[in-house]
Amino acid sequence: QKEVEQNSGPLSVPEGAIASLNCTYSDRVSQSFFWYRQYSGKSPELIMSIYSNGDKEDGRFTAQLNKASQYVSLLIRDSQPSDSATYLCAVNRQAGTALIFGKGTTLSVSS
């Protein structure tokens, strides 16, 4: 079983819609959870971090964490064509350790 799993997609949504990205992880002791956005040929950029159960909102982005289900998601409201990218879910077991990445979900937002 892979440590961090994501549906590779592609996930296609029309402009203005809500995009929902999902991630599951296998290690129950994971402490920190991150969503990164990666454009082709570029390094990942951090979108959201979440550390406790529940929702965390930042602008058009909402991260949701359910540790009991070992599940973390990212909602993107009012999706824009510029949101088209690969979204990587990452976890680490304790603060400061290396991140473990999922394979990423490719999102395509059509105008």
Place this chain on the structure above:
Amino acid sequence: GAVVSQHPSWVICKSGTSVKIECRSLDFQATTMFWYRQFPKQSLMLMATSNEGSKATYEQGVEKDKFLINHASLTLSTLTVTSAHPEDSSFYICSARDLAYEQYFGPGTRLTVT
């Protein structure tokens, strides 16, 4: 915000030669840096953890004699790919950890071995 640079941003080398990639934290001290590798359509895979002043810790399956890591100062870690082969062609990305345990990624280095 904290900035991490990598140099070069891309490099082409011939099979059998060695290539050095630098990772610098520009405005903070990083006692720990991480080196990742990303093949096309794949995710980032951790290669090694680099600690200032000590030997790097390599992930299983990563040859430490092939991928030499030096972290001689609090702002610089280097990755040297020795005797590079075409299968080493990849996107190499470093991240640097600050004293608050936040991690910041560099822009990556595209290595092509011909």
